[in-house]
Amino acid sequence: MSEPVIFELSRAGRRAPTHAVAEVPAHTIPEALLRDAPPVLPEVSELQVVRHFTRLSQLNFSIDTEFYPLGSCTMKYNPKICNRLAMLPEFLERHPLGDVERGQGFLECMFELQEMLKAVTGMTAISLTPMAGAQGEFAGVAMIRAYHAARQDHERCEIIVPDAAHGTNPATATMCGCTAVEIPTGPDGDVDLDALRRVVGPRTAGIMLTNPSTLGVFERHITEVAEIVHSAGGLLYYDGANLNAILGRVFPADMGFDVIHVNLHKTFSTPHGGGGPGSGVVGVNDRLAAFLPVPIVGRTGADRFVWLTEQDLPQSIGRLSAFMGNAGILLRAYIYMRLLGGDGMRRVSEYATLNANYLMQQLVKAGFDVAFSERRASHEFIVSLKGIAGETGITAMDFAKALLDRGFHAPTTYFPALVAECLLIEPTETETRQDLDAFAAALIDIRDQARTDPDEVRAAPRTMPVRRLDDVRAARQLDLAWQGEPESS
Amino acid sequence: MSEVPDNLKYSSEHEWVRLEDDGSVVVGITDHAQAALGELVYVEVPEAGQTFNKGDACIVVESVKAASDVYAPVSGACQAANPALGDAPELVNQSPYEGGWLVRLQPSDPAELDELMDAEAYARLLAESGG
Numbered sequence: 001m002s003e004p005v006i007f008e009l010s011r012a013g014r015r016a017p018t019h020a021v022a023e024v025p026a027h028t029i030p031e032a033l034l035r036d037a038p039p040v041l042p043e044v045s046e047l048q049v050v051r052h053f054t055r056l057s058q059l060n061f062s063i064d065t066e067f068y069p070l071g072s073c074t075m076k077y078n079p080k081i082c083n084r085l086a087m088l089p090e091f092l093e094r095h096p097l098g099d100v101e102r103g104q105g106f107l108e109c110m111f112e113l114q115e116m117l118k119a120v121t122g123m124t125a126i127s128l129t130p131m132a133g134a135q136g137e138f139a140g141v142a143m144i145r146a147y148h149a150a151r152q153d154h155e156r157c158e159i160i161v162p163d164a165a166h167g168t169n170p171a172t173a174t175m176c177g178c179t180a181v182e183i184p185t186g187p188d189g190d191v192d193l194d195a196l197r198r199v200v201g202p203r204t205a206g207i208m209l210t211n212p213s214t215l216g217v218f219e220r221h222i223t224e225v226a227e228i229v230h231s232a233g234g235l236l237y238y239d240g241a242n243l244n245a246i247l248g249r250v251f252p253a254d255m256g257f258d259v260i261h262v263n264l265h266k267t268f269s270t271p272h273g274g275g276g277p278g279s280g281v282v283g284v285n286d287r288l289a290a291f292l293p294v295p296i297v298g299r300t301g302a303d304r305f306v307w308l309t310e311q312d313l314p315q316s317i318g319r320l321s322a323f324m325g326n327a328g329i330l331l332r333a334y335i336y337m338r339l340l341g342g343d344g345m346r347r348v349s350e351y352a353t354l355n356a357n358y359l360m361q362q363l364v365k366a367g368f369d370v371a372f373s374e375r376r377a378s379h380e381f382i383v384s385l386k387g388i389a390g391e392t393g394i395t396a397m398d399f400a401k402a403l404l405d406r407g408f409h410a411p412t413t414y415f416p417a418l419v420a421e422c423l424l425i426e427p428t429e430t431e432t433r434q435d436l437d438a439f440a441a442a443l444i445d446i447r448d449q450a451r452t453d454p455d456e457v458r459a460a461p462r463t464m465p466v467r468r469l470d471d472v473r474a475a476r477q478l479d480l481a482w483q484g485e486p487e488s489s
Numbered sequence: 490m491s492e493v494p495d496n497l498k499y500s501s502e503h504e505w506v507r508l509e510d511d512g513s514v515v516v517g518i519t520d521h522a523q524a525a526l527g528e529l530v531y532v533e534v535p536e537a538g539q540t541f542n543k544g545d546a547c548i549v550v551e552s553v554k555a556a557s558d559v560y561a562p563v564s565g566a567c568q569a570a571n572p573a574l575g576d577a578p579e580l581v582n583q584s585p586y587e588g589g590w591l592v593r594l595q596p597s598d599p600a601e602l603d604e605l606m607d608a609e610a611y612a613r614l615l616a617e618s619g620g
Contacts, residue, residue: 476578476579
């Protein structure tokens with residue numbers, strides 16, 4: 001990559017003074033606790049800093065620059081208005097410890113967001129406090145455990161997870177002190193109901209499902225799944241990862257789910273994929289409402305809003321962060337939902353599934369192998385390149401790299417692991433037909449090249465800031481800190 | 490086509506088992522399994538003395554693609570783990586049946602060994618699954 005790390009730009013004594021040196025001591029830290037030597041910081045000018053980080057930002061491959069069909073990630077366009085309104089100074093400069101009476105506007109927005117999330121999931125109570133999807137999952141399973149514990153039902157410590165699940169599901173079960181019990185998927189893509197019947201019992205705490213599943217198909221036996229798990233005494237957890245596919249059309253509560261988390265950053269308008277900030281709000285039915293994490297925004301009287309805390313919900317699983325979630329992400333979601341309205345939300349899922357099915361059909365017509373092609377795709381679908389890999393030696397990873405040179409972010413590769421040499425493609429609702437056609441044409445072009453000039457495909461990407469990375473060495477010799485010495489002059 | 494030595498027993502989860510003269514068994518993953526996983530970057534092995542039932546997850550192998558459980562092909566206690574894997578997990582890729590062995594178990598029910606496949610049956614399983 002042509003851009004050096006900022007330490008390599010450093011020259012001793014170079015400064016970027018934008019502030020006058022303080023005339024009073026800046027701290028009162030005891031002498032003994034101060035470091036002996038100054039930290040090694042880059043010594044650069046303000047212009048060097050601006051150019052360095054502007055150039056780095058221009059190396060980004062982003063939804064604002066390219067089509068980004070990364071399956072299971074819902075990389076849709078995030079309207080700029082959501083960002084702009086969430087950045088209003090009245091929101092931005094509000095302190096979380098500020099007087100409730102002076103923060104009624106923000107609290108009202110959050111209260112309305114809770115109400116809209118109830119409407120769109122069918123759940124009866126919402127807590128906005130989880131800071132990310134993983135924390136939402138943690139909160140959900142912690143509530144399931146708290147529910148069983150409150151009933152003195154202490155043997156329930158198994159969480160059932162289908163083999164097609166996101167890896168976070170078994171990780172969450174383990175984090176919550178449960179054991180993950182895997183069940184297989186049948187050949188048609190639905191959960192194997194006989195296998196489910198065999199594993200449920202007095203130790204079953206619950207099941208974690210996403211619907212549509214990661215295979216890109218709607219779990220048709222969901223009400224039977226709910227009946228089997230409920231009659232065994234377990235609860236149903238809905239992983240909201242794929243909510244975009246059913247938004248405003250199918251309600252998780254109607255499918256029998258007791259608890260759900262929603263990735264607001266994904267379905268409701270925040271640029272994401274860089275590790276945060278996110279929002280993994282949780283919704284529950286009446287059974288679990290007492291256990292929701294706090295704080296929650298409540299309404300007293302007609303238009304006065306307050307924080308509900310441990311005093312109001314003594315059985316709460318507690319707090320998940322210092323305050324309530326990532327306020328900026330919650331505001332973006334609120335604005336996005338207000339802009340869309342109920343009809344807009346239904347159009348989201350309509351166009352998300354239409355785009356996925358259109359692109360899937362284009363690729364089927366072009367001769368690509370699509371998993372579960374006999375079933376209608378939800379918002380995403382799986383292409384298997386196993387046949388082409390056997391014929392040409394060009395793998396799914398080679399296709400992914402070659403797409404970058406053609407101006408497309410790669411789909412998710414090698415997930416779900418149930419399908420060999422797979423690409424998981426999620427176009428989202430915000431792409432035009434021309435972009436979908438261009439993406440299909442690029443995959444056809446790469447397949448042609450795999451047959452005529454495979455070495456050229458293996459050499460991709462040629463136009464990116466970095467070529468193929470040594471991911472094995474990167475994992476074996478993890479080295480995240482710059483190890484050089486700043487130049488002295 | 491991946492290598493399937495004649496002198497080993499195999500599980501349907503792509504583990505191999507070698508019976509030693511002292512009655513212990515050495516366990517690893519097959520050539521097919523290492524090729525499917527890709528380059529390994531980390532192997533988590535059990536401590537000596539830990540006991541497992543047949544089918545329990547006892548080892549984690551992590552590649553750049555995924556982390557996968559390795560299941561105990563027979564019930565028993567862990568006697569030792571391959572000490573070389575801490576620094577060189579790639580041994581499993583380079584030499585899955587020799588230098589890349591994972592653990593040595595003392596079987597608690599030697600009859601379980603008879604439930605495993607011989608080389609011919611395992612090769613047939615691979616052929617049927619397109620591997």
